[in-house]
Amino acid sequence: MSHASAAYPSSVPVGVDTTRASIARVYDAALNGKDNYEVDRAVLAQVRTVAPQVNDLAWANRDFLIRVCRFLARMGVDQYLDLGSGLPTAENTHQVVQRVNPESRVVYVDNDPSVLAHGKALLASNSRTHIAEADIFAPLDVLGNEIVRTEFDFTRPIALFQIGTLHHYLGEDAPTLMQTYIDALPAGSFIAIAHFHDPETPDYSELAKKMEEKFIHSPMGSGRFRTRTEIQAMFGTTTLIEPGLVRCDDWWPDGPHLTPLSDVRHCILGGVGQKR
C-alpha cells in the first residue's frame, strides 16, 4: 500500500488537507498506523493528558469489529455494508469475512479522501469488494448509492456496520437516521454499532466527560460519549442478539481477559441487532 507522507507532497491525494485533523487519520494513529500527520497525533496527545490509555478505545473498537465480522460470516451472512470504513489496517472487514466465505460482498462507505484513495488502491483487484463515497449520516444517499444498489441483493440479509462512527455524529437524531437504514434492510439483516460510552458511574463517568471535552474541542471536533439509553435507542426496532449491548471487550471475547480492562475500555459499548 502506498503511504502518503508530508515529506512527499506529490503522494498526498488531491483533497487531503494535512493541516486539519481527520477522524480516519486520528484513528489510524491510535492503532499505530502510518497514514497520519502531526496534526492527527496531536489530538491523541491532548486526550492522553486526561486518559493515558486513549489508544485502547480504538483497539477495543477494532477488535469488536473483527469479532463481529467472524461471527456474522459464520452465521452465513454474505453481504456487508461497512459505513465509515476507516483507513486500511491489518484485518479489514472484507479480509475477515472472505476468509470464511470468499463469495462475500463488501461495500465500504467513507467520505475521507485518504480513505477513498487507499481503499481504491487496496481493492483494485478484488471484484467482490468496493468503496463508495457518501455521507454515512445521510441514509437515503447511502441507500441510493449506485454501488450499494448494484452490489447487494436487497431480498437477502445484509449486515450494516456503524462501528466507531456514530459518536462522530453530533446531532440528536441518530436513532431516526438508524431507523431509516433498518427500514430499508431485508428481514434477517443485522446492524452492528460500537459507540463511545458515558457509563454514568462514579468511577468512569468523569473520565468519559473529560475525553469528550478534549475530543470535541480538538481540531477533530467530534467524539460524543453517550449514555447506554442513548446508544440503545440507535438499534431501533432490531432485537439485540446475545450478549446484548456490552463493553466492546465483553462482546463474545476470544478468551478470558488475562489482565484487568484499562479504564477507557469501560467507555465504549458494542452490540449487534437483528431485524426480525
Ligand SMILES: C[S@@+](CC[C@H](N)C(=O)[O-])C[C@H]1O[C@@H](n2cnc3c(N)ncnc32)[C@H](O)[C@@H]1O
Ligand atoms: C473511527 S473510524 C472507524 C473505522 C472502522 N469503522 C472501524 O471501526 O475500525 C471512523 C470513520 O468514519 C468516517 N466518517 C466519519 N464521518 C463520516 C461521514 N459523515 N460520512 C462518511 N464517513 C464518515 C471517517 O472518515 C473514518 O474513516
